[in-house]
Amino acid sequence: MAKRIEASNVSSYYGSFKAIDGISMTVEPKTITALIGPSGCGKSTFLRSINRMHEVLPGARIEGRLTIDDQNIYDSDVDVTAVRRMIGMVFQRPNPFPTMSIYENVVAGLKLNGVKKKSLLDDAAERSLKAANLWDEVKDRLNRPGAGLSGGQQQRLCIARTIAVEPQVVLMDEPCSALDPISTLAIEDLMFKLKDRFTIIIVTHNMQQAARVSDRTGFFSIDKTGEPGRLIEYDDTQKIFSNPTEKKTEDYITGRFG
Amino acid sequence: MGDDPSRSADANAGGPVVTTSHSRAAGGGVPPTPLDGPPLGGGGGLPRKARFSMETGFRGLSTAAGAMVLVIIIAIAIFLVSKAVPALNANTENFLSYKTWFPNDAEPKFGIAALAFGTVLTSVIALLVAVPIALGIALFLSHYAPKRLATPLGFVIDLLAAVPSVVFGLWGRDVFLNPVRDFSVWLNTYFGWVPIFGGDGPFGRSILLGSLVLAIMVLPIVTSLSREVFQQTPAMNEEAALALGATKWEMIRTTVLPYGKPGVIAAVMLGLGRALGETIALALTLGTVFEISFNVIENGGNSIAANIANTFGEANATGRGALIASGLVLFAITLVVNMAARAIIYRRREFRDSAA
Numbered sequence: 163m164a165k166r167i168e169a170s171n172v173s174s175y176y177g178s179f180k181a182i183d184g185i186s187m188t189v190e191p192k193t194i195t196a197l198i199g200p201s202g203c204g205k206s207t208f209l210r211s212i213n214r215m216h217e218v219l220p221g222a223r224i225e226g227r228l229t230i231d232d233q234n235i236y237d238s239d240v241d242v243t244a245v246r247r248m249i250g251m252v253f254q255r256p257n258p259f260p261t262m263s264i265y266e267n268v269v270a271g272l273k274l275n276g277v278k279k280k281s282l283l284d285d286a287a288e289r290s291l292k293a294a295n296l297w298d299e300v301k302d303r304l305n306r307p308g309a310g311l312s313g314g315q316q317q318r319l320c321i322a323r324t325i326a327v328e329p330q331v332v333l334m335d336e337p338c339s340a341l342d343p344i345s346t347l348a349i350e351d352l353m354f355k356l357k358d359r360f361t362i363i364i365v366t367h368n369m370q371q372a373a374r375v376s377d378r379t380g381f382f383s384i385d386k387t388g389e390p391g392r393l394i395e396y397d398d399t400q401k402i403f404s405n406p407t408e409k410k411t412e413d414y415i416t417g418r419f420g
Numbered sequence: 421m422g423d424d425p426s427r428s429a430d431a432n433a434g435g436p437v438v439t440t441s442h443s444r445a446a447g448g449g450v451p452p453t454p455l456d457g458p459p460l461g462g463g464g465g466l467p468r469k470a471r472f473s474m475e476t477g478f479r480g481l482s483t484a485a486g487a488m489v490l491v492i493i494i495a496i497a498i499f500l501v502s503k504a505v506p507a508l509n510a511n512t513e514n515f516l517s518y519k520t521w522f523p524n525d526a527e528p529k530f531g532i533a534a535l536a537f538g539t540v541l542t543s544v545i546a547l548l549v550a551v552p553i554a555l556g557i558a559l560f561l562s563h564y565a566p567k568r569l570a571t572p573l574g575f576v577i578d579l580l581a582a583v584p585s586v587v588f589g590l591w592g593r594d595v596f597l598n599p600v601r602d603f604s605v606w607l608n609t610y611f612g613w614v615p616i617f618g619g620d621g622p623f624g625r626s627i628l629l630g631s632l633v634l635a636i637m638v639l640p641i642v643t644s645l646s647r648e649v650f651q652q653t654p655a656m657n658e659e660a661a662l663a664l665g666a667t668k669w670e671m672i673r674t675t676v677l678p679y680g681k682p683g684v685i686a687a688v689m690l691g692l693g694r695a696l697g698e699t700i701a702l703a704l705t706l707g708t709v710f711e712i713s714f715n716v717i718e719n720g721g722n723s724i725a726a727n728i729a730n731t732f733g734e735a736n737a738t739g740r741g742a743l744i745a746s747g748l749v750l751f752a753i754t755l756v757v758n759m760a761a762r763a764i765i766y767r768r769r770e771f772r773d774s775a776a
Contacts, residue, residue: 246664
């Protein structure tokens with residue numbers, strides 16, 4: 163249920179602007195990897211390169227090699243929709259489909275993939291909502307609008323929607339930055355639980371969060387605006403936050419960053 | 421966030437260090453105001469509020485503007501009804517079911533049935549033709565065309581909406597008539613067994629011609645408004661669909677179309693409003709026949725607005741009253757259609773309000 167992601171020398175561009183330069187890292191199955199770093203350093207760009215959401219923007223492209231269990235994600239004969247089903251994504255702001263009910267939101271991905279049988283959809287909806295720790299809060303109002311939930315519930319709904327299609331890897335792009343501390347904790351607890359089944363990569367601005375949830379941490383940084391972001395250090399979370407090798411990493415995690 | 425010391429022991433250095441560097445003595449860092457005189461925030465006591473201010477004036481003006489709409493509508497309604505009632509009283513036939521129009525005779529005989537039927541039929545056919553094409557164009561412009569192409573193309577479509585209807589009418593009567601007639605003959609030859617394509621001719625100045633001209637006139641309105649609402653689909657919802665493994669068309673189906681549906685309905689209603697009320701283009705293209713027939717290719721057809729344009733010139737007092745009565749029926753039709761559309765939009769309103 164979980165696969166290894168390997169990036170070697172990945173650079174991503176927006177038109178002629180190089181956003182990240184030569185990122186190489188390996189993400190092991192069933193681990194949580196946190197990507198930290200200042201704004202604009204390319205964490206999100208790298209994350210979006212992994213499930214080929216980067217190329218949705220006009221002019222965006224990547225160089226280098228990204229593989230999932232040794233299969234090249236960017237091979238010319240790879241179906242991009244299959245990549246995105248295999249590598250799900252949770253976004254910074256909760257984005258349930260506004261015209262759909264809670265139930266419809268959860269099964270949206272399954273319906274897109276041709277699952278029509280009501281019993282299968284019902285099962286998947288219940289299973290995913292339970293996995294997302296949301297079932298007890300919404301089981302009596304599955305037909306209410308998904309956008310009517312609180313921010314934290316919406317984000318868990320989006321996580322349920324993502325894991326309903328049974329991906330191998332779940333990417334999370336600052337999933338808690340729009341949430342209050344209690345909802346954040348709920349999502350973090352959820353991440354521990356999901357680790358048993360999925361490979362999780364999370365971008366976060368919250369260093370305590372990175373320290374709390376992740377097994378491995380990657381620190382991204384840029385020299386100055388306009389320069390591409392680079393992976394400065396990538397190691398066990400414990401090591402990054404207690405005894406980082408790089409001076410830049412230490413400066414950043416202790417708040418002495420530029 | 422959730423400073424659980426046991427779990428964030430390694431990272432707590434980030435918190436206190438940063439906050440102390442930002443703390444400052446109360447007011448110490450704020451420079452004094454550079455303005456002469458008392459500070460803008462007010463130095464002394466609280467001043468009294470002005471009794472008559474711009475605020476009161478603007479509120480009065482906007483209230484008056486709002487009230488004026490009501491006054492105008494009521495005045496128009498009173499005028500129309502007062503003109504229509506005497507003519508309706510003089511009518512020797514049933515206004516709702518009688519089909520022809522002789523209001524100027526000594527014994528006025530007139531009815532709305534054929535006119536109302538023609539109005540609705542031409543508009544419905546026009547929408548059936550125009551809406552699918554308009555939605556296709558709108559989606560192409562909003563989601564498929566490269567920006568370099570979409571911008572000028574959208575501009576051309578908007579330009580089409582600005583062409584006066586009399587131009588469309590003349591073009592329909594003198595130019596478009598020929599291909600439509602040929603097409604009608606072809607339809608009649610091969611599909612004559614279908615009642616709507618039956619008859620022995622002559623063909624051409626028919627419901628089909630009027631409807632197609634109307635469709636062309638409605639097209640830019642529906643396209644333009646639909647494109648606007650499609651473009652407003654939140655990017656984060658489109659991305660959510662793509663990230664679930666949707667193809668572009670699936671993404672459009674799951675996010676763009678449902679999100680745009682109320683807007684599209686509104687656009688179609690505006691188009692229908694234009695089609696129902698269209699006067700001169702139909703007066704020039706329809707066959708001016710007072711009959712209720714579903715045959716769309718034979719010379720024939722008429723509409724309320726076209727009839728007003730065609731017969732107002734030679735109408736006497738009763739004739740004018742009769743035409744005004746027909747105008748009231750047209751108004752009623754538009755009203756019913758609009759209310760039906762609103763009912764559709766409001767039905768799933770909670771799904772939209774909560775999305776905001």
